Amino acid sequence: MRMTVVKICGLSTPETVQAALDGKAGFIGFMFFAASPRAVAPDLAGRLAAPARGRTKIVAVTVDPDDGALDRIMRELQPDLIQLHGRETPNRAREIAMRTGAGVIKVIPVADASDVDAARAYDGLVDHLMFETKPAPDAERPGGLGQAFDWSLISGRRFERPHFLAGGLDPWNVAEAIQASGAPMVDVSSGVERGAGLKDPGLISAFLDATRRA
Numbered sequence: 629m630r631m632t633v634v635k636i637c638g639l640s641t642p643e644t645v646q647a648a649l650d651g652k653a654g655f656i657g658f659m660f661f662a663a664s665p666r667a668v669a670p671d672l673a674g675r676l677a678a679p680a681r682g683r684t685k686i687v688a689v690t691v692d693p694d695d696g697a698l699d700r701i702m703r704e705l706q707p708d709l710i711q712l713h714g715r716e717t718p719n720r721a722r723e724i725a726m727r728t729g730a731g732v733i734k735v736i737p738v739a740d741a742s743d744v745d746a747a748r749a750y751d752g753l754v755d756h757l758m759f760e761t762k763p764a765p766d767a768e769r770p771g772g773l774g775q776a777f778d779w780s781l782i783s784g785r786r787f788e789r790p791h792f793l794a795g796g797l798d799p800w801n802v803a804e805a806i807q808a809s810g811a812p813m814v815d816v817s818s819g820v821e822r823g824a825g826l827k828d829p830g831l832i833s834a835f836l837d838a839t840r841r842a
Contacts, residue, residue, distance in 0.1 A: 632806050632839050635792060636832055637689060637817040638666030640825065645676050647829035649683055651836030654813070656680055657687040657711060660701060665825030666817065670704035677705060687711050687733065695727065702728050709733050709755060718749050731755035733792070737762035738777045744785060752788040758815060761795030774818040776801070779808040799834035803842035814839060 636648040637657035648656050658673035659666040668676070677686045688707040690697065692714035701707065709731040710724055716734065725732045732754040736747045739762040747757050761777040776796030793811035798819030806814065818824075820831040 630812065632811070632842060633790070633813040634836055634839050635687065635813065635815040636820065636827075636835075637687070637794075637815055638664070638825070639676065639827060640666060640668050640672075641827065642676060642679075643829050644827040644832060645680060647827075647832040648836075649680055651833050653684055653832075653836060655685040655687050655709075655815075657689045657815075657817075658705065658707075659689045660693070660697065661689065661691045661713070670701050673701075674704040674706070677707075681706075685709060688730075689713060692716060693724070698724060698728055702730070711735065711758070712754075713760075718753055721750060721754055725754075733758050735760050735794070738781060738795075741781055744781050747787070754789075756789055756791060756813070757787055758792035758794050759811075760815075776805070779805050779811075783808060783810050785810075797835075799831060799838045802835060802838050806839070806842040 633654035635655035636653045638659045639645050639656055658668055661667055685708040687709045688701045688705055689711040707730055710728055711733040712721055713735045721732050721734055733756045734750045734754045735758045738744055738759050759782050761775045774796055790812045792813040792815045793809045794815035797805055797814055797816045816835055820827055820835050822828045
């Protein structure tokens with residue numbers, strides 16, 4: 629039976645990193661977007677990630693990063709993957725992969741089927757696609773807003789490499805989301821928080837348990 633892989637994103641404390649490791653999360657993410665309540669400095673992320681190295685994949689979450697920001701992240705954190713959550717083009721995604729030597733996750737904002745079709749430009753170019761709810765035009769952040777899209781939009785879609793479902797997931801709906809979307813991997817951030825940016829170890833454990841039972 630296929631096991632859904634989980635990414636716990638936006639971690640900022642040793643306790644929540646440990647909860648993700650204890651629950652066998654496949655990926656953990658650290659946020660490097662200043663407007664996010666989950667943002668951490670690269671040096672702090674490096675310290676938080678130390679117990680996880682070699683046990684799970686470490687992801688640096690960025691939004692249209694410039695080369696200087698990438699260099700600092702690579703120096704301080706040494707992530708396995710860079711997540712691109714902005715308007716990065718396929719060419720920029722390729723440049724980032726070459727510059728850093730890290731894998732790349734490209735986030736695709738989704739509101740309707742045409743948005744899913746747009747992922748073709750990145751399919752096979754990046755290591756993983758991530759389908760996330762498209763934010764409102766006036767939103768201050770591109771993700772982590774706790775809103776879901778129609779999961780059936782990616783049901784039956786085939787991509788060259790395993791893809792993530794994100795957006796509005798929590799311990800109570802993740803099983804339904806997996807069934808409706810067929811996604812082999814899921815990503816959660818605000819759905820395991822007790823307040824904006826405040827991850828809860830108990831909710832992280834509950835999310836991982838719910839995913840295992842899905």
